[in-house]
Amino acid sequence: MKSACTTTTTRLLPLALAITLCSCATRGSSEAVALAKEVEEGSASATLEEGQHIFRYDTFGNETLWTDTLRLHEVVNDKMQPVEALALGLKVDMDKLDKSKFIKNNPLSAGGTRELLRQDAVVGLKATFDENGDIATLGVTCALCHSTVDNAMVPGIGHRLDGWPNRDLDAGAIIAMSPALTDEQKAVYKSWGKGRYDARYNQDKQNGPVVIPPAYGLQGVERITVTGDGDQIAYWNRYAGVTQMGGHGTFTEPRTGVSVTNGTDDRISSKLPALQAYQLSLPAPPAPSEKFNESAAQRGKVLFEGQAGCSNCHSGATFTDAGSRLHAPSEVVSEPEAAGVPSYASRSATKQYRTSPLRGVWQHPPYFHNGSAATLEAVVSTYNTRKSLGLTASEVNDVAEYLKSL
Ligand code: HEC
Ligand code: HEC
Numbered sequence: 001m002k003s004a005c006t007t008t009t010t011r012l013l014p015l016a017l018a019i020t021l022c023s024c025a026t027r028g029s030s031e032a033v034a035l036a037k038e039v040e041e042g043s044a045s046a047t048l049e050e051g052q053h054i055f056r057y058d059t060f061g062n063e064t065l066w067t068d069t070l071r072l073h074e075v076v077n078d079k080m081q082p083v084e085a086l087a088l089g090l091k092v093d094m095d096k097l098d099k100s101k102f103i104k105n106n107p108l109s110a111g112g113t114r115e116l117l118r119q120d121a122v123v124g125l126k127a128t129f130d131e132n133g134d135i136a137t138l139g140v141t142c143a144l145c146h147s148t149v150d151n152a153m154v155p156g157i158g159h160r161l162d163g164w165p166n167r168d169l170d171a172g173a174i175i176a177m178s179p180a181l182t183d184e185q186k187a188v189y190k191s192w193g194k195g196r197y198d199a200r201y202n203q204d205k206q207n208g209p210v211v212i213p214p215a216y217g218l219q220g221v222e223r224i225t226v227t228g229d230g231d232q233i234a235y236w237n238r239y240a241g242v243t244q245m246g247g248h249g250t251f252t253e254p255r256t257g258v259s260v261t262n263g264t265d266d267r268i269s270s271k272l273p274a275l276q277a278y279q280l281s282l283p284a285p286p287a288p289s290e291k292f293n294e295s296a297a298q299r300g301k302v303l304f305e306g307q308a309g310c311s312n313c314h315s316g317a318t319f320t321d322a323g324s325r326l327h328a329p330s331e332v333v334s335e336p337e338a339a340g341v342p343s344y345a346s347r348s349a350t351k352q353y354r355t356s357p358l359r360g361v362w363q364h365p366p367y368f369h370n371g372s373a374a375t376l377e378a379v380v381s382t383y384n385t386r387k388s389l390g391l392t393a394s395e396v397n398d399v400a401e402y403l404k405s406l
Contacts, residue, residue: 051278055162056147059126059139060247060267066138069246070178073127073138079177082112085122086156089168089194091149093160096121123147123160140245142237142275145169145197146215163216163282165364167195172209196371199244200347203258208341211371217284217359220316222323226356226369227348229253233279234272241268255349284360291362292404299395300402308380308389308399319358319406326352333386334368344369362404376400 067073076085086092096119114135117127124144130136148166149158156168172192175181181189188207192198196209210226224230229239239258242251248263304310315321329335329345332353337343345351353369367373373382377400384391391399 047274047277048281051274051276051281052162054271054275055141055278056123056143056160057120057126057141058271059141060241060245060249060271061139061263061265062246062248063137063139064248064263065246066140067136070175070180072174072178073135074179075177076113076117076125076127076138077135080113082116085113085116088170088174089166090125090156090174091123091147091166091168092116092157093121093123093149094153094157095159097157123149124166142215142240142245145171145212163214163279164285165195165212165214167212167364169212170194171197171212195366199240203243203256203260204347206342206347208337208344208347208370210344210369211364211366214284214360214364215279216282217318217357218282219280220318221320221357223326223354225348226354227345227350227352228322228326228354229349232276234276237272237275237279238268253349256347285363287360287362287405292401294405296398296401297405298402300398300400303391303395303399304402307395308383308391309387310383310399313355314358320355322354322357326350326354328352333382334370334372337370338372341370358403358406361406376403379403 097116098119113122114127114133116122117125117135117138118129120126124141124147126139126141127135128137143160143162145166146164147160147162148164148168149156150161152158170193172189176186176189188201191207192209195211197212198207198209201207201209213226218224218233222231224233224236230236238249238251239253241247242249242262243258243260246262247268249266249268250261252259304314311319313321313327316323329343329352332345335343335345335353345353361367361376365375367376367379373379377397380391380396380399380403383389384396
């Protein structure tokens, strides 16, 4: 999201000044914020409240991976300054900040990341401290990749937006800081870039990251992941929690041969129902009306449902036929992958692709699983060329305007 704040000046200013300069917030997030508030105030159901807590703060015991094996706590403790943390795409939850402390001490000074962690304000990271005040353990939560903030204070610092993909996050660069990896592994992690992550690389050793998807707008979507590997969100949450985050528990999938058990205690299974309920409660953010042209969008809708044939696959309230079928890579315009990149579908359990749900699609460029289309105009142009739809340039634009309105 582009914010009205100017990144260059505010990021380096002492925070007190920055607050007075900038009190802007991201638009289009009101529903998600309202729900999060309900959960916080306890007016949402107990299950949602529990699910929100797990989504934001539960590490499932994955300190075993991030601390004992990867030793990232040493890197964060000794080397990572807040400006660097923000540059890597880590986000700060302003509602957790002890503002009086912040205004006195410049939080962007040395040691500031440790202080932010002590206040439990770094989205998706959880730390504990030893008696010297150094980081003793570090773990990660779902929010690391699937939440961002609305930049209400300064870019990178604001109110949480759960379910919004963190497309600024350079997860690969963060992991590559681990002193425990080989040079070859580091090179792969560093190749991913912001907003991308390969949730299969540590299992199949192939390198082809995908863009981090939203975890909102999934109510009524009957297959999960871009390749439709599971019927339920919980299927993939178990996969991510165990095989990617290193949480304690078990994931087994005969179709891919992945079978991982961490620890002797299961700290995931009992949490999956509430975690799933919380994600299903997160609505896709409504399209801000100033972001698209209404009459072009209306013309685009007619094309989407007619000449362009989009609704043959993007059908129903969630704009996907995932409930009844998946699609062979040969039908899908984002294939073949770029030279040297293995087909993502070939690495999955289904070997096919799910038609992407489109609610809230305005919010999360770039598009397609591999991020090969930078904008919605580029998406429609790709379809127009690859599927020989015969749309004129202004018709391509109309369909893109319609997509921006969903
Ligand atoms: C390191 C980043 C990272 C973390 C941490 C992470 N995910 Fe994901 N998540 C991804 C990526 C990348 C994908 C896309 C994988 C695919 O579709 O093949 C994904 C896919 C998903 C999807 C599927 C969305 C869809 O459209 O079907 C959901 C839901 C989800 N994650 C929720 C979670 C939850 C809940 C957790 C915590 C248990 C979690 N993720 C942890 C990166 C992450
Ligand atoms: C044959 C079925 C099919 C048809 C027809 C189709 N799509 Fe898709 N669409 C898909 C699949 C499958 C994907 C996922 C591809 C990927 O992730 O790489 C997708 C992805 C997309 C995305 C990316 C969403 C995201 O989150 O990145 C957009 C936007 C989109 N389609 C719009 C359209 C438009 C507009 C049309 C008509 C011009 C259209 N689609 C026609 C199946 C279809």
